[in-house]
Every structure is written in C-alpha cells, then in structure tokens.
Amino acid sequence: MSQSTPPTSAPAPQAGSPIRWVPSLYFVQGMQFFVVMLLAGLMFKNMGVPNDQIARWTGLLGLAWAIKPLWSPFLELARSKKLVVVAMQFTGAVGLGLMALAVQMPMYFAASIAVLFLLAYASATHDIACDGLYLASLDPKQQAAYAGWQGAFFNASKFLTLGGLLVLAGHLEKSMGVFNAWSVIFAVLAILLAALAAYNAKVLPNVLSPVTADRSAANVWRTLKEVIADFLKKPGIWAMILFIVLFRFAEGQVQTIGPLFLIEAREKGGLGLTTEQVGGIYGTVGTGAFLIGSILGGYFTSWLSLKRAMPILILAMGVPNLTFYYLAVAHPADMLHIGAAVAVEMFGYGFGFVGMILFIMQVVAPGKFSTAHYALGSGVMQLGFIFSKTISGDIQMAMGYEHFFLWTIVCGLPALLLMFFVKMPTLGKTEVVSAGEPKADAVTAQ
Template identity: 45%
Template structure:
C-alpha cells in the first residue's frame, strides 16, 4: 500500500474522482432533495429554509479545518468522510418510510453536511499540497468540471431515474432507491481513493495538547484576517455567487410547479433530461474552456469576464418565467446557457481563492475559510429564497435576481490582486 502511494500518481487518476465525490453530497443536499421533498408534499418555504440551513457546515468548516492539519493525513479524512457519507445516505433511504420522515431525514442530511464539509477541506488540501501552482491552474478546469459533473449526474441522471421509479413504485420508494444508489456511489469512491489518492508527504504533528491545538487555531485565524485586502476579498467571495444563492433552491421548484402557479409544469424525467443532456454538455465545455482561457490570459485579466458570463445567464430564467414556453428545446436552451455560464464563471472564483487568499503557511485552512465564507453567500439568500419567491411569484422573483447580480459585477471590476499574474514570456 505504502509503495503505491509513494509512486507518482497522475492527476488524471484522482482529480476527477476526488471532485466528483466532493460535488455529490453538496448537490444532493442543495438541489436533489428539494425535488424529493416537493414530491412528498413539503411546502416550498420549508424546503428552501431547511435545505439551506443544513448547508451551514460548509460555511463553518473554517472552525475545524486547522485540526485536520494537526491530526492524521488529508487522505485519511478524504476516505473516512466519503464512506461515512455513503452510509448516511443509505440510512436516509430507509428513513423516508417513517411517519416523521422530514425531521428525521433533515437531521441525517445535516450529518452528511458535516461529513461533506470536512471532506472538502481535506480534498482541497490534497489538491493544493500535491500539485504545483502551475498544475493547479492547468487542472482547475477539470476540477470544476467534475465537481459539477456530479451536479449533472445528480440533478440529471438521478432525477430522471427518480421520475421513472415514481411511475413504477410510487414517490417514497422511488426516492429510497435513489438515496441507496448515492450511498453506494460514495462508498465505492471512498474505496477507490483508499488505494489511489496520493498524499502531499506532510504528516500531521503528533502529540499536541488541546491547549496547543487551540493556540494553533487562533494563530491560523489571526493570520487569515491579517492578509492584505482580506476584507475586500471577503465581500467579493460573498457577492460573487449571491444571485446564484437565490435561484439554486427555486429553479427546480419553478420547473416542477404547475403553469397556473407560474411554473413550467415539468416532470422529473423532463427536468432530468434537460439537466443531464443540455446542462451536462454545456457545463463541462464551459469549465474546461475557462481553465484553458485563464491559463492562457491569466486570472487578473479574465476575472471580470468570468463574472459576467457567470451572472448574465440568469436572464434566461427570467425569460422562461415571463413567457412559460412549452417547447423542451427552448427550456433546455435556457438551462444550457445557465450551465455554460456557471461552468465558465465558477472556476475563476475557485482559482482566485486558491491563488490570492490561500497562499501562506496555513494554505489548506485559509482556503477552507474562504470557501466557507463563499458558501455563506449562497446559504443566506437560499434560506429566504422560498419566502421571497412566494411573496413575488416566480416571474418577479427572477427579475429581482437580476438586480442581485449588479453588486457582484461591480465588486469584481475593482477587486485588487495581492499576487499579480506572471508575465508571459
């Protein structure tokens, strides 16, 4: 085993699977569960609030990220959390048949959120510890692509399967099968990474007392907030995805809602088909193109364009809400535009956090701090999105979202760079 881990393992063997494993729990909790609960009769406001609240660990993960640098290895935590998440998804499957299924499954999903957030810290730490800065930029497109291929696989393939199973077995049993499939996928990924995932060669420091660990944690926090431009950076990473935070919960509900309720009246199969075909292709192309675009032009010269492409596709959902087309091609076209923009723009934010905020002695912890704050910018609008949508209706809600893109574009235009791009020879 040790011999295999000491060999140079190509990033192609682990970067795609590592970030697929990172994306799966996040997307299932954030999006797939909204459709599951909608089909099982839970209200929009409850769905949006609780499925946003359980995402809190992705925001709070900076509180325990330093401890992952003090104990065991990053690989240990990657494998452990993947297997734990798989087991918990299987338990969610069986809990769906209970009378109080909503409260019980939300509690279980909260445990998965804790496990998933911890996995993200260790996975990003592995990525940054194993790869050079040049390789990080080279693989950032693939990293983003496979993170969001998990999104496509879940919201496309698994939702489509859910629709098929609903017709055959009923709602509860259909979603039970889907949750079991997700559990098996996560356990298989954990097993694969046990054998394949490299380590960065850094062992945790052994024998530290609790007092020493807390002192170290405080030092990591202080170091983070003493970074140059840090308060501007915090505002930037919160606002970059602010509009997305509103639409993330509401789009699946909007697609599923009846036309009388200003929705598009789509079935699970139709939603899965649009996400899994149009969306899948657009996202992968967008992510990979963005990675090469950044590596060719440099992040400093491309960041605003990336933010523009990321935010403008929300216009597509506004048009879908206003005109409620029946053509699956038109609806799929809107989803395609949004997914291409998401894929193209998201990698810019990821690389910015890696190269402008994370660098330093506590690189893994500081990247966790940054990504946790970023998720706060998605979680907070997500928690109130159901209430806002109910109050405004889907049509006016998406117009409201367009106004939420303005702060993101303004702050990106003026964002300073602590580490400027290297000049191309």
C-alpha cells in the same frame, strides 16, 4: 493549515498507480456533495414541500462546507488520513441508507433533514481528509498529472446524480409513487457508496502523518487563531469580503429556485416539467455547458487578465438571472426551447464563476498563510451563497416567479459597482484555471 503550504514529506511507496484510486476517491467526494446540495432539494419539491422550506433548510446544510476550515487543522492530528477518508465514506453509506428509511416516516421532512445534516458534515470532513491524502501521497508532478482525473470524476458524479439517478427517480415515481421511488434511489446510493468505500479501503495509499513536537490540539488552536487574525488584518479585507458575498448574492437565489421553477406546475407559474425531464436537461446539456463555460472563462481571463476581465465575468454571472426571467415571462412548453435556455444559463454561470475563484486565489489568499487564507476565502464565499440560498424561498413566495427573477437581476448590480473599490491583481496575465466545476470547498452549484 498551520503553514502557507501543506507540510512536505516524501510520499510513501505505492503498491499501484494513482489511477487505481484517484478516480474513485473524487467520484465519492462529488457524489456525497451533489446528493446533499442538489438531489435533496428536487426530491423535496416532488414531495410537496414549499419552496421557502426547501431553500431554508438545504441552505443551512451547505454551512458544513463553509465552516470546515475551522476544524480542518485538527484532522492533521490524525496519523492516517486514509482511515478518516474510509470512515467518512462508510458513514455516508449508512446515512444514505437511513435516508431510504426517513422518507417513509410520517415526519419525513424533519427526519430527512436530520440525516442530511449527518451526510453534510461527514462529506465536508471527508473532503478535508481526501485532499490531504492526495497531497501527501503524490509528489508535485503527480499532483499536476492527476488533477484532470480529479475534476473529471468529481463532475462524473454530477452526471450520475442528475443525469442518471434523477431520471430514474422520475421513472420510478410513475409506477411506485414519489416516496417509494426515492427510498429506492437512496438504497441504491447507499449500496454504491458502501461498495466504493470497501474498494477505497483496499486501494488507497496509507501515508502516515509525520510525528512532530507541535502536534497537539493546543498548538493547532493557537495557529488557527493566528491564521484568522492575519486574514482579518489584510488591507481592504472587509471590502473584499463584501465583494465576495455580493458576487454570489444573485447566484445563490437563482441556482436554488431555478430548478424548482422548472418542476413547479404551470398553473402556479412554473414550467411543469417532470423529474425525468429536469434530470435529463441538467444532467446532460446543463452540465456540459457549465464545463465548457468554465474552460472558456479560464482561458478568457488568462488572455485578458483578471482586472480587465472581471466586469465581463460579473455580467456573465447575470446570464442565469436573465435566462430564468425570460423563461418565467415566455413560459415555453417545448423541451428544445427550455433545454437551450438552461444551456445558456449554465454556460454563463460556468464562465463567470471563474472570476470569483481567481479573485480569492490572487487577491485574498496571498501572504504568510496563503493556503489557509484561500480556504477561509472559500468559506466566506460559501457563506454568501448560503445566506442568499436560505432567504430565496421566502422572497420567491412573496413575489412570485416572474418578479423574483427580475429581483435577482437587480441583485447582481452591487457587485459590479463594488468591483471598482476593491484591489485587483496587476501583475501580467492570469493563470488558467483547471477545467471543470470547482470542488465543494469552493462552490455550491445550484
């Protein structure tokens, strides 16, 4: 973070191809993130926790990924990023094992949240070291060649958590009860993560960080203050920050309450789906539609340029709001109808979110500390999501589902207006974004 680009050093010779470790590394990164930010909320819903409590506490969990730029420079002081990665993976495995016990306790909600905080901060720290190890171990050509494997296995973990384990949890709930079922799920996750951590301890490259004269906590802290000060001096930065927050204001609310609405009993205004059905929808057609939307959104923006595409991208971000409002009004009962609506929702979400990633990349980040400023911009984006996620449960419980989703449609309008007051890149065409879901430092999906 102390330079505009990561420190360059010749990658150490590797015992084997990166294909041995890149997939497992990024599968773990995604698995830990989705367990905390997706699976936990759906579990609490089935345990009878009110929506406001779910939204408030799972929103606060996301703070770990928002503020990780503040301690990421200090991880550069570690001589071995592999050691940090493996330690955080084993910490995550222990945390998942503790979750299996926590859900059996009388004060299960408080105990589970405490363990999830441990998991969240271990996962965020893992992300920093994980990406640093990737950059230090591979030359630029290899980094580009294996970027697709990164995204593919990060998203494969979403298929596991939503398309696999959530469906399994729903099946087990019928025979074992909700609490026992989730104990089994977290025990399985703990064993899986421990096995992957042991594998990664064996195959990850051990590239040591170079010893330099300025490798001290005092120098890192001094540089961090310089990076933040330079970020806040950018022309129009406060308008940019407001735009980033407003861009995600409606999204954070819909992506939090939407899945809970699907599970909520029909007599309470929801659609009354089972855990298995929600897992099946989001883990298959939902994730697939998101990936297709992300790919097409990237090519669309590349073709039109960010400045001209942004209004359409913002409108695409409103598609989930409209979709859930429609579902709250129509209350369809057949799975084909509901599945098609979720596919439309996730396609619009993936298509539109490209706009925010590129806005941070091309408008907010450029300058002396571009890499660090991209991380700070992503942190602001995450904070905006957390704010809207945290308050969403209170708003929904006060309004009811139908009026809540109507409210989120209104929440999407300020970003559309503010777009005309922030600068946009004017140079040529926009680069295509890598396909797939942005990683945890960039987005909290759902």
